[in-house]
Amino acid sequence: MAAVLAVLAPACTAFDFSAPTGGAPDASTDAPLDVVTMADAGGADAGPGFLTVTQAARVCTLVFACPRLGEAIEGSLVIPVATPPTPLNFSGCMDWLAGPVDQGRPGLSEQTMILAGIAQATTCDAAYTASPVHPVDAGATCKASSCLDPSTLETCSSTGGAFTTTCGLPLFDSPGACTDTGTAICLTLEQCTAGLSCRGSSTLVDCYAQGAAYTAFDCTLSGRQCVDKSAASCVVPPSLAAPCLPNQAFDGCKGNSVRHCVGTFLGQTELDCAAVGRSCNTINGVARCAATGDQCTPFDQDVNICDESGITVCIGGHKQSFDCSSLSGGDGGAPLTCVSGDATHTAHCG
Numbered sequence: 001m002a003a004v005l006a007v008l009a010p011a012c013t014a015f016d017f018s019a020p021t022g023g024a025p026d027a028s029t030d031a032p033l034d035v036v037t038m039a040d041a042g043g044a045d046a047g048p049g050f051l052t053v054t055q056a057a058r059v060c061t062l063v064f065a066c067p068r069l070g071e072a073i074e075g076s077l078v079i080p081v082a083t084p085p086t087p088l089n090f091s092g093c094m095d096w097l098a099g100p101v102d103q104g105r106p107g108l109s110e111q112t113m114i115l116a117g118i119a120q121a122t123t124c125d126a127a128y129t130a131s132p133v134h135p136v137d138a139g140a141t142c143k144a145s146s147c148l149d150p151s152t153l154e155t156c157s158s159t160g161g162a163f164t165t166t167c168g169l170p171l172f173d174s175p176g177a178c179t180d181t182g183t184a185i186c187l188t189l190e191q192c193t194a195g196l197s198c199r200g201s202s203t204l205v206d207c208y209a210q211g212a213a214y215t216a217f218d219c220t221l222s223g224r225q226c227v228d229k230s231a232a233s234c235v236v237p238p239s240l241a242a243p244c245l246p247n248q249a250f251d252g253c254k255g256n257s258v259r260h261c262v263g264t265f266l267g268q269t270e271l272d273c274a275a276v277g278r279s280c281n282t283i284n285g286v287a288r289c290a291a292t293g294d295q296c297t298p299f300d301q302d303v304n305i306c307d308e309s310g311i312t313v314c315i316g317g318h319k320q321s322f323d324c325s326s327l328s329g330g331d332g333g334a335p336l337t338c339v340s341g342d343a344t345h346t347a348h349c350g
């Protein structure tokens with residue numbers, strides 16, 4: 001079966017959602033792809049990660065096959081599935097999704113549900129739709145932000161491509177309307193007290209000066225909670241400040257946590273390595289959770305290697321082989337195989 005090669009884009013994306021004082025994908029990708037449709041293998045490979053190994057392989061296969069899907073996942077859930085962007089690393093993607101994750105992470109169940117929805121996609125369009133933000137090809141017409149319709153906000157990435165999101169769940173915790181007064185933003189038109197405040201532990205409310213409208217950001221989608229100290233903010237406990245400034249792109253260690261920020265207020269998080277008995281290191285140029293005694297890393301020369309239809313991956317420091325042929329092509333197509341890598345991406349299922 002012919003391989004489906006991904007068109008890659010940088011992972012650090014500047015989604016221009018307005019930070020506090022957050023549509024339809026491109027129809028050109030509507031045809032079924034050679035990606036997964038097989039029913040999940042069930043509990044056999046279930047683990048303490050965001051997904052099972054089989055589900056993770058599906059999502060990572062889609063990240064390689066669907067242009068800018070990795071950017072969309074990083075821009076909303078802030079899981080570094082496409083970091084580093086070149087070469088895109090299949091085992092690195094698998095490690096983040098199926099490797100151990102802090103079971104006390106805020107919003108973990110919602111993040112897992114969204115990722116599982118992407119894993120069920122059989123086309124790029126379906127994968128884009130399952131993501132909280134949806135890549136579209138707006139070409140030269142893409143603006144910093146605009147309203148496509150009363151409920152859909154469009155914003156540009158740093159590479160010029162466009163993304164859309166609905167003015168409501170899951171990025172925004174209250175149904176709103178897209179309003180463009182020079183800068184488009186999702187607003188809920190209700191009376192409020194001007195300034196920043198928390199609605200429970202999950203929602204940061206930014207009420208504008210007139211007190212007649214607010215934006216309600218869901219902190220938990222990126223693994224954070226709303227804390228109101230000197231000023232309300234989305235933070236990763238026990239921190240009392242946001243991981244990054246609103247427009248800061250960063251990937252590195254903060255103590256024993258991976259601090260990952262893609263350049264926006266919404267797209268930033270910390271992933272706790274210590275909670276799963278690991279520590280943060282940047283030995284391979286990107287921040288990852290690792291432990292003394294690990295058998296491997298996703299960057300080793302004997303990882304991301306094809307062996308007929310199988311591919312060698314490193315998940316949670318343990319080397320294993322995943323059989324790409326256990327996944328089938330779109331619309332009941334032929335089983336997938338392992339596709340050799342090149343300068344822009346490692347070997348992968350496709």
